[in-house]
Amino acid sequence: xxxxIIFLLVSLPLLGLGKGKGDLSGHxxxxxxxGVDNKKIDFRDTIFFEFKPGNEYVWQKAHGFIxxxxxxxxxxxxxxxxRYFTIVEHKKNKRxxxxxxxxxxxxxxxxxxxxMVAGRAPEQYGPVNSINQMIGTWDKFKGTSANTxxxxxxxxxxxxxxxxxxPQNGKLGYIxxxxxGEGAPSWYVESFSNQTLYCNGKDRRQFKVLKAENNELIIExxxxxxxxxxxx
Numbered sequence: 001x002x003x004x005i006i007f008l009l010v011s012l013p014l015l016g017l018g019k020g021k022g023d024l025s026g027h028x029x030x031x032x033x034x035g036v037d038n039k040k041i042d043f044r045d046t047i048f049f050e051f052k053p054g055n056e057y058v059w060q061k062a063h064g065f066i067x068x069x070x071x072x073x074x075x076x077x078x079x080x081x082x083r084y085f086t087i088v089e090h091k092k093n094k095r096x097x098x099x100x101x102x103x104x105x106x107x108x109x110x111x112x113x114x115x116m117v118a119g120r121a122p123e124q125y126g127p128v129n130s131i132n133q134m135i136g137t138w139d140k141f142k143g144t145s146a147n148t149x150x151x152x153x154x155x156x157x158x159x160x161x162x163x164x165x166x167p168q169n170g171k172l173g174y175i176x177x178x179x180x181g182e183g184a185p186s187w188y189v190e191s192f193s194n195q196t197l198y199c200n201g202k203d204r205r206q207f208k209v210l211k212a213e214n215n216e217l218i219i220e221x222x223x224x225x226x227x228x229x230x231x232x
Contacts, residue, residue, distance in 0.1 A: 024051040024073070028096055032106035047105060048112070053125070053210050053218065054144040054225030070144050125211045125218075131172060131192040133212040134163040138228035146223035154178030155186070158207075158226045161217060163189065175199050175207070 030047040034040055050058040051071065057080055059067045071080045078085040078098060085098035085105075096107040128134070138161040155177055162185075163173035172192065174185035187201035197207040197219065210225075211218040217228040 023092065024049075024078070024090065024096065025053070026051060026093065027110055027112050028107035029110040030105055031108050034104040036101070036103055038104070041103065047107075049107065050112075053220065054227065055146055056144065072146070126213060128195050128209040128212045131163060131189075131197075134161070134173075134209070134217060135165050136230045137162045138217045138230050140226050140228045142227040144225045144227075152178070157224070158219070158228075160185075161219070161228055173197075175201075175205070 028049040028051075030043075032040070033043050044062065046062040048058075048060045048062070052058070055070050055072065057069060057071045059069075059080065067082065069081050071078060073079075073087070076087050078087055083100060085100050088097040088099050088104065090096050093109050098105045098107070140159050143157065157178045158175060159178045159180070160176040161173065162176070164171070171188040171190065173189040175187040175189065175197075176185045177187075180186050185201070187199040187203075187205060189197050190200050191198045192209075195209050197209060199205045199207065205221060207219040207221050209217070209219055215230045217230070219226050219228070
């Protein structure tokens, strides 16, 4: 009996590994489709998914229109706004199975080509190795969250980032919250390393810098992603 209990304690976590419902990031291509009766369906309108930083997604059926939006994963379900799927299985970088009221859809990772996703090249973020790539004033034009928010805390959500061309009184820049007035930021940037802005002020914060090029800055903190543009 003792051996059986030990076996179960060891094996149960392993059994759950194949059905993880966490990070879906990357490109996925539909390879199998079942109807509501679980019978295989032949199809030509292959579904392509891309899950991007900041909980953004791109959806397209073969030779069809491209749809973009934000998604949420909660309680084992994927909500992309226009459709709602139960995540039946997710093996990271191997297999994804989704189900809704119309059927079941199995996906595998793939490398996109122009033939697969017409008219769209895959977006790639280059590494941000220097704070000099972020010099200037950046204003938020969009923000996303990994989880549903009942309310927005404007005392913490980022509205503007300012990075100096040279340190000022030991500060590399400022982070403004939604309720911060002009010239009254809640945080200052004290250092940058490993693609991360280390900030101090009202409290300590760390922002991972995902992109800083083509007048667009993307930073992330604890599931919140901020998209900013350099308008000035």
